[in-house]
Amino acid sequence: MKMKLPCMPSVIYRAVNLTIRSRKCSVIDYRNFSNLYLNPRMSDKKMNGISKINGTEGKAPFLIGVSGGTASGKSTVCKRIMEKLGQVDMDQAQRQVICISQDSFYRELTPTEISKAEKGQFNFDHPDAFNETLLLETLQDILAGKIVQIPTYDYRHHSLNKDEFLTIYPADVVLFEGILVFYFPEIRKLFHMKLFVDTDSDTRLARRVPRDINERGRDLEQVLNQYMNFVKPAFEEFCFPTKKFADVIIPRGADNTVAIDLIVQHIREILLNKGRKSEERTLVLPSPAFVRTPNSSPKKHNTADGLFKRPH
Ligand SMILES: Nc1ncnc2c1ncn2[C@@H]1O[C@H](COP(=O)(O)OP(=O)(O)O)[C@@H](O)[C@H]1O
Numbered sequence: 001m002k003m004k005l006p007c008m009p010s011v012i013y014r015a016v017n018l019t020i021r022s023r024k025c026s027v028i029d030y031r032n033f034s035n036l037y038l039n040p041r042m043s044d045k046k047m048n049g050i051s052k053i054n055g056t057e058g059k060a061p062f063l064i065g066v067s068g069g070t071a072s073g074k075s076t077v078c079k080r081i082m083e084k085l086g087q088v089d090m091d092q093a094q095r096q097v098i099c100i101s102q103d104s105f106y107r108e109l110t111p112t113e114i115s116k117a118e119k120g121q122f123n124f125d126h127p128d129a130f131n132e133t134l135l136l137e138t139l140q141d142i143l144a145g146k147i148v149q150i151p152t153y154d155y156r157h158h159s160l161n162k163d164e165f166l167t168i169y170p171a172d173v174v175l176f177e178g179i180l181v182f183y184f185p186e187i188r189k190l191f192h193m194k195l196f197v198d199t200d201s202d203t204r205l206a207r208r209v210p211r212d213i214n215e216r217g218r219d220l221e222q223v224l225n226q227y228m229n230f231v232k233p234a235f236e237e238f239c240f241p242t243k244k245f246a247d248v249i250i251p252r253g254a255d256n257t258v259a260i261d262l263i264v265q266h267i268r269e270i271l272l273n274k275g276r277k278s279e280e281r282t283l284v285l286p287s288p289a290f291v292r293t294p295n296s297s298p299k300k301h302n303t304a305d306g307l308f309k310r311p312h
């Protein structure tokens, strides 16, 4: 059974879907030609199923990279996707879709670097700030279907939380978000789909200032100095140039509900295909408001989150 995209005319969905697979068109828009750009350089890997990592064959999750400048809305976009897929209010181990942050892979700083960081004088936006080896190995393990433990990060102390790890269980779809997730070539080539959240820099700065003061323990002067000296130049040198690797560019981040709905629908298809291959799996169907009866009128289902058990 082929699922249709229920929230928009199927002809448009088919156009988008075909474009994703056949790499024909460089720009596609659903409503006003500014909601979603599809890059013709869509990743080569198969949509789902078997992939080869380090010579080992196994059932790999569909790995989606989500990049964009600081405070562009990467985490919020991932959160919306998870919410729309009904993956939030459930046990970590049960999730079909999970989200991981690149910030978990900041490297440990030396005492000298920490004192610089405390004055807003350390460059956290440079690729060298990350533990590239751990990042690569972790993603390879995730793609190999292994359970992995990832570090958690403390922005207030610029350090990894000692003895505090997040256990990542195998999932069907993995969202991996961060400012430089497309920077490292070895890591970049692991993604099956690459999204770039494109929010203008004024908006990003306006969001970063209160976030860093309220949630990351910074003062205004420190935030602005760090932004001017490191964040902005590093964005231009390392992050922005990776936009060209994106398959899908999302202008305006989480405000772009059309783009998010398209991506959610694409993930639903992936989950459905994966579910077909695994008899006992829980399937994610369109959320209740989107399910249509044959005469095309919306029909509500009483299940939470649109999650159904596969009928036997
Ligand atoms: N569409 C939006 N409208 C208003 N505020 C937003 C929006 N998207 C994100 N934010 C806020 O901006 C800040 C940065 O968003 P976040 O998703 O964490 O960005 P990123 O993960 O790219 O750093 C957060 O405080 C978040 O609540």
Ligand SMILES: Nc1ccn([C@@H]2O[C@H](COP(=O)(O)O)[C@@H](O)[C@H]2O)c(=O)n1
Pocket: 069, 070, 071, 074, 103, 106, 117, 124, 125, 154, 155, 156, 157, 158, 159, 178, 179, 231
């Ligand atoms: N100790 C740290 C570590 C990172 N940062 C900043 O975080 C930004 C990345 O996170 P986003 O959620 O904004 O993508 C990055 O721009 C670093 O400057 C920090 O300030 N302190």
